[in-house]
Amino acid sequence: xxxxxxxxxxxxxxxxxxxxxxxxAWFQLPLPLFATLAFTVFFFGVLFVAGWDGWxxxxxxxxxxxxxxxxxxxxxxxxxxxxxxxxxxLPFALGARTSGSGVRRTAAPAAVRSRxxxxxPRPAAAPRPAKAKTAWTGQARQRGGPLQSDATITLAxxxxxxxxxxxxxxxxxxxxxxxxVKKKVAEIGxxxxxxxxxxxxxLSAARPSLHMCFTGPPGTGKTTVALMMADLLTxxxxxxxGQVVHAMRxxxxxxxxxxxxxxxxxxxxxxxxxxxxxxxxxxxxxxxDSRDYGQECIDILMQVMENERDNLVVILAGYKDRMDHFFExxxxxxSRVAHHLDFAAYQADExxxxxxxxxxxxxxxxxxEATTALGDYLSDxxxxxxxxxxxxxxxxxxxxxxRHASRLVAEPDRPWSKDDLMxxxxxxxxxxxxxx
Numbered sequence: 225x226x227x228x229x230x231x232x233x234x235x236x237x238x239x240x241x242x243x244x245x246x247x248x249a250w251f252q253l254p255l256p257l258f259a260t261l262a263f264t265v266f267f268f269g270v271l272f273v274a275g276w277d278g279w280x281x282x283x284x285x286x287x288x289x290x291x292x293x294x295x296x297x298x299x300x301x302x303x304x305x306x307x308x309x310x311x312x313x314l315p316f317a318l319g320a321r322t323s324g325s326g327v328r329r330t331a332a333p334a335a336v337r338s339r340x341x342x343x344x345p346r347p348a349a350a351p352r353p354a355k356a357k358t359a360w361t362g363q364a365r366q367r368g369g370p371l372q373s374d375a376t377i378t379l380a381x382x383x384x385x386x387x388x389x390x391x392x393x394x395x396x397x398x399x400x401x402x403x404x405v406k407k408k409v410a411e412i413g414x415x416x417x418x419x420x421x422x423x424x425x426x427l428s429a430a431r432p433s434l435h436m437c438f439t440g441p442p443g444t445g446k447t448t449v450a451l452m453m454a455d456l457l458t459x460x461x462x463x464x465x466g467q468v469v470h471a472m473r474x475x476x477x478x479x480x481x482x483x484x485x486x487x488x489x490x491x492x493x494x495x496x497x498x499x500x501x502x503x504x505x506x507x508x509x510x511x512x513d514s515r516d517y518g519q520e521c522i523d524i525l526m527q528v529m530e531n532e533r534d535n536l537v538v539i540l541a542g543y544k545d546r547m548d549h550f551f552e553x554x555x556x557x558x559s560r561v562a563h564h565l566d567f568a569a570y571q572a573d574e575x576x577x578x579x580x581x582x583x584x585x586x587x588x589x590x591x592x593e594a595t596t597a598l599g600d601y602l603s604d605x606x607x608x609x610x611x612x613x614x615x616x617x618x619x620x621x622x623x624x625x626x627r628h629a630s631r632l633v634a635e636p637d638r639p640w641s642k643d644d645l646m647x648x649x650x651x652x653x654x655x656x657x658x659x660x
Contacts, residue, residue, distance in 0.1 A: 239269075382421050386420065409453065412453075412456075416456075416457070435540075435563070436453070437564045438450070442613065443615035449565070449567075450539050451468050454467065457499075463537065471495075471503070476508065477520075478517055484524075487521075495536060500536060500539070502538065506542045575602045594653050597650040627652045
C-alpha cells in the first residue's frame with residue numbers, strides 16, 4: 225500500500241507541474257499554438273501514465289509481492305490483481321516480461337502460488353468437460369433421446385419431419401426427364417433417411433461416402449441437382465449449411481509456384497459445412513504440361529475429401545469421357561467418389577417441355593404455331609457443337625421475348641390485351657434460326 229501511495233503521489237506532483245506550465249503558456253502563447261501544445265501534452269501524458277502503470281503492475285517484483293512467481297512457474301496469464309477495467313496498450317511488450325510466449329487472458333491455476341504471509345490463492349476452477357464431437361447425422365434435429373427397443377416408427381413421419389419430401393417433389397417438378405438421376409438421388413435420400421431412423425434407436429453405422437461425380441454435356445441440370453442435393457443433406461443433418469460453392473480450375477490452381485495451395489485451401493474453407501461443386505474438374509489435371517500445378521490441387525483435395533468428409537461434400541462435374549480419363553489418371557480421386565450420376569442430353573420433346581416450363585414461370589405462353597416453330601428450331605440446333613441443352617432453350621426464349629416486345633412497341637397506339645402481352649407467336653421464334 226505504501227508503494228502505491230508513493231507512486232500516485234509522484235504522479236500527482238507531475239500533473240501539478242504540467243498544469244502550472246499550461247497556465248503559464250496560456251498567458252504567453254497565441255490561442256492556436258496553446259491549443260496544439262495542450263492537446264499534445266494531454267495525449268502523451270495519458271499514454272505515459274497508462275503504459276507506465278501497466279509496466280509496473282506486470283513487473284516480476286510486483287507480481288512476486290502478490291504471490292506470483294513468473295520465473296519458475298512459466299506464467300502465461302495476466303496478473304489476477306490487475307484492475308478489472310485495465311487493458312494493456314502494449315500486450316506483447318508486457319507479456320515479454322512475464323513469459324517467453326504470447327500472453328493469454330485465460331487464468332491457469334498452475335500459474336498462481338500462495339504463501340501464507342502474502343495472500344490466499346484463488347480456488348481452482350472445476351475443469352470443463354470435453355466437448356463431444358457432433359455426430360455426423362442430424363442428432364441435434366432428433367426429438368428426445370433414443371427410443372426403446374420395442375418402439376416403432378414410420379419412415380413417412382421421418383420424411384415429413386426432415387422435410388426431404390419437399391426436395392424430392394421439387395426435383396420431380398422442376399426438372400424434365402433425367403429419370404436415372406432422380407432415381408439415384410431418391411436412393412441416396414432413402415439410405416440417409418433409414419440411417420436417421422436407426423439413430424432414433426441408438427444404432428450407429430459408418431457415415432456413407434457422399435462425394436459425387438456428375439457427368440454430362442452442358443445445360444443438363446448438374447448445378448441444379450447439386451443445389452437440391454445440398455438442401456437434402458442439410459435437412460437430414462449430414463451438412464451444417466446448405467450452401468454450394470462453385471469453383472473451376474482458375475479458382476483452385478495458381479499460375480506460379482506457391483499460389484495453388486493457398487487458393488485451394490481458401491476455396492475449401494468457404495465450402496466447409498456445405499458442398500464444393502467443381503465444374504470441368506478434368507481440367508485440374510493436364511498431362512501435356514509438365515509445369516502444371518494442378519496435381520498439387522488434386523493432392524490437397526484428396527486429403528480433405530478423406531479427412532473432412534464429415535464436414536464437406538465434393539461434387540466433380542464434367543463431360544463423361546474426360547472425367548473417366550481424369551479418374552484413370554488419378555485413381556486416388558476415383559476411389560473417394562462413391563456416387564456417379566450421368567446426365568444424358570435431352571431429347572427434342574424434353575427440350576420443348578423445358579421451354580414451356582420456363583415460360584410458365586415468366587407468365588408467357590406460346591401459340592400452337594409458335595410451339596411447332598420452337599420444336600423445329602431446337603431440332604435443328606441439337607446437332608450444333610455449341611448446343612447447350614436447357615441453356616440454349618433459355619437463350620432462344622430470351623431472344624423470343626425481345627422480338628415479342630419489339631413487335632408490340634412497333635405499334636404504340638394499338639390497344640393490347642393481357643393475352644397479347646403473354647402470347648408468343650411464330651414470328652417471335654423463327655428469326656432465331658441459325659443462331660443459339
